[in-house]
Amino acid sequence: MPHRFDFLVLGGGVAGLSFALQAARHGTVAVLTKRERGESNTAYAQGGIASVLAPTDSFDAHIEDTLVAGAGLCHRDAVEVTVREGPERVRELVTLGAEFNRQTSGEFDLTREGGHSARRIIHSGDITGREVQRALLARCDETPNITFFANTAAIDLILDRRLPRPGSSRCLGAYALLETGGIERFLAKVTVLATGGAGKVYLYTSNPDVATGDGVAMAYRAGAQVANMEFYQFHPTCLFHPEAKSFLISEALRGEGGKLRLKGGQTFMERYHPLGALAPRDVVARAIDAEMKRTGDECVYLDMTHMGRAFLTERFPNIYATCKAFNIDMAVQPIPVVPAAHYQCGGVVTDLHGRTSVPGLYAIGEVSCTGLHGANRLASNSLLEGLVFGQRAVKVAAEELASLPTPREDPPEWDPGSAVESDESVVVSHNWDEIRRLMWNYVGIVRTDKRLMRARRRLELLREEIRDYYWRFEVTRDVIELRNIADVALLIVDCASRRKESRGLHFTLDYPHPDDHHWLRDTTLSREL
Numbered sequence: 292m293p294h295r296f297d298f299l300v301l302g303g304g305v306a307g308l309s310f311a312l313q314a315a316r317h318g319t320v321a322v323l324t325k326r327e328r329g330e331s332n333t334a335y336a337q338g339g340i341a342s343v344l345a346p347t348d349s350f351d352a353h354i355e356d357t358l359v360a361g362a363g364l365c366h367r368d369a370v371e372v373t374v375r376e377g378p379e380r381v382r383e384l385v386t387l388g389a390e391f392n393r394q395t396s397g398e399f400d401l402t403r404e405g406g407h408s409a410r411r412i413i414h415s416g417d418i419t420g421r422e423v424q425r426a427l428l429a430r431c432d433e434t435p436n437i438t439f440f441a442n443t444a445a446i447d448l449i450l451d452r453r454l455p456r457p458g459s460s461r462c463l464g465a466y467a468l469l470e471t472g473g474i475e476r477f478l479a480k481v482t483v484l485a486t487g488g489a490g491k492v493y494l495y496t497s498n499p500d501v502a503t504g505d506g507v508a509m510a511y512r513a514g515a516q517v518a519n520m521e522f523y524q525f526h527p528t529c530l531f532h533p534e535a536k537s538f539l540i541s542e543a544l545r546g547e548g549g550k551l552r553l554k555g556g557q558t559f560m561e562r563y564h565p566l567g568a569l570a571p572r573d574v575v576a577r578a579i580d581a582e583m584k585r586t587g588d589e590c591v592y593l594d595m596t597h598m599g600r601a602f603l604t605e606r607f608p609n610i611y612a613t614c615k616a617f618n619i620d621m622a623v624q625p626i627p628v629v630p631a632a633h634y635q636c637g638g639v640v641t642d643l644h645g646r647t648s649v650p651g652l653y654a655i656g657e658v659s660c661t662g663l664h665g666a667n668r669l670a671s672n673s674l675l676e677g678l679v680f681g682q683r684a685v686k687v688a689a690e691e692l693a694s695l696p697t698p699r700e701d702p703p704e705w706d707p708g709s710a711v712e713s714d715e716s717v718v719v720s721h722n723w724d725e726i727r728r729l730m731w732n733y734v735g736i737v738r739t740d741k742r743l744m745r746a747r748r749r750l751e752l753l754r755e756e757i758r759d760y761y762w763r764f765e766v767t768r769d770v771i772e773l774r775n776i777a778d779v780a781l782l783i784v785d786c787a788s789r790r791k792e793s794r795g796l797h798f799t800l801d802y803p804h805p806d807d808h809h810w811l812r813d814t815t816l817s818r819e820l
Contacts, residue, residue, distance in 0.1 A: 293476035293478045294440075296477070296478070298321070298482075298483065298692070300314075300322045301323050301445050301486050303428075304485060304657075304677065305424065306657075306680060310688075312430055314688065315436035317689040318689075321479070323467055324443065339413050339674070340671055342675060343411055344411065356406055360667050362794050364662075364813065366663070376679045388426040390422060391415050391419075392414055392415060405545060405546065407671075423674060443467050445505060446467060447509055448462050448464070450462060462482045462651040464476060464702075465509070474707070474766065476702065480651065480697075483653045483654070485506070485677075486504075489776065490632045492504060494730070495630070495632065496631050497526050503775050511816070517817065521783060524632075525572070528544075528579075529629055529631035540626055545593070546569065549595050559591075563578040580630055591629075596625065634673060641653070641655075643661070643683065644688075655680040655684050656673075656676065656680065660813075664676075738787055747781070750780050754778070761774055
């Protein structure tokens with residue numbers, strides 16, 4: 292028998308949990324997480340949540356900062372909705388039990404990050420995402436209508452293909468791989484993708500292992516529109532150390548006065564942007580990449596030594612302790628850093644309530660393309676987006692739930708065909724490494740038509756190998772993730788190949804300038820079913 296719920300949420304970060312808490316007032320909710328339920332991009336978010344909470348700040352200023360960072364591609368309605376609804380969502384989070392740093396007066400201790408014209412980042416030390424997730428999970432545990440299925444990986448969306456009109460197939464839920472190895476149907480009237488980003492498509496990333504683009508890949512295979520996948524944000528500063536795996540050095544360090552230096556101690560950001568080290572992330576990442584290529588050095592350095600040990604241990608306790616564990620004392624020595632894939636600014640196209648082009652399917656958070664981020668996400672707008680759109684999606688999803696009849700027939704069970712247990716798992720690990728390396732080398736911070744063409748040719752061959760493997764052998768989580776990063780890699784290449792200009796996070800040597808006449812629009816793709 293299938294698992295049957297009113298709402299099915301794939302992913303357990305800030306967007307998915309926000310949605311689940313509100314949706315539980317209207318019906319039963321299943322939340323599927325690929326690994327342990329606390330393992331998501333949200334848990335690794337260090338900096339904070341951008342919102343207008345100070346009397347000296349304004350909605351107009353936050354809106355303008357977001358539009359400037361988005362390089363002409365933000366949808367103004369999405370920006371305005373997110374910014375104006377943000378403070379209320381933040382206050383709700385505090386009511387739910389999330390604790391943020393405060394001044395002695397009791398007011399929030401707001402900090403500033405790159406691209407912001409004011410101090411408007413609310414934070415919980417340097418582990419803001421972890422604190423937000425803790426509070427949301429604790430409240431979910433008190434909510435009887437919510438059921439978690441940990442270590443359960445969605446494989447594909449289930450579509451009702453019996454509908455009369457082509458292209459009108461409704462999403463009925465998802466097939467998912469359980470921890471036991473069984474594959475079961477999770478059925479719901481409303482299915483919500485909250486699966487996060489796809490950083491693992493690149494060799495170097497700040498993202499955890501779960502970030503394999505599952506939601507985008509599944510939605511695209513189901514016929515949903517996907518847009519702006521060429522705009523992948525590279526965080527300028529990840530810890531460069533052979534034993535450190537994807538550890539982010541928050542932008543908040545530069546917000547507090549950190550200086551980027553070359554090996555010899557020289558600063559360089561003033562040569563690239565008037566804001567220096569506080570320039571938008573795409574500018575800083577490209578500058579570091581250019582300096583590393585120019586000098587041949589493996590990294591650059593973020594210098595906080597002038598800030599004092601007492602300040603660093605109080606403001607950045609987690610970063611300080613992690614660096615110390617790798618024998619880097621940030622109070623007396625600069626931190627070695629490199630850029631790494633960090634945030635997916637494109638994704639599954641939605642309206643202002645999270646609805647995708649597939650009936651019954653919603654997308655919220657990093658997996659979605661709401662128009663908020665445009666060609667480049669403004670720092671700390673991501674947790675904000677998850678909170679705002681998690682709430683907005685519930686409003687229309689609950690209405691939809693009330694109006695939909697229960698399908699008379701269940702969709703078919705998963706058909707394994709003649710699949711057998713694999714004796715060739717080396718194919719998975721080899722293809723995984725090859726995709727991530729070629730994406731880093733050919734579709735990274737700086738691109739060319741020739742590099743994109745090479746990437747496409749190789750990815751198409753790899754995808755054929757993966758497809759063959761997928762149908763011949765029993766499905767495992769590794770195979771699911773490999774199939775998804777291959778699909779997402781091709782979507783990134785496809786979008787990047789179409790955009791014949793440089794804008795925001797997409798920089799190509801063949802077209803080094805923006806072209807507002809032809810390209811002031813989204814790059815939208817969809818698969819004909």
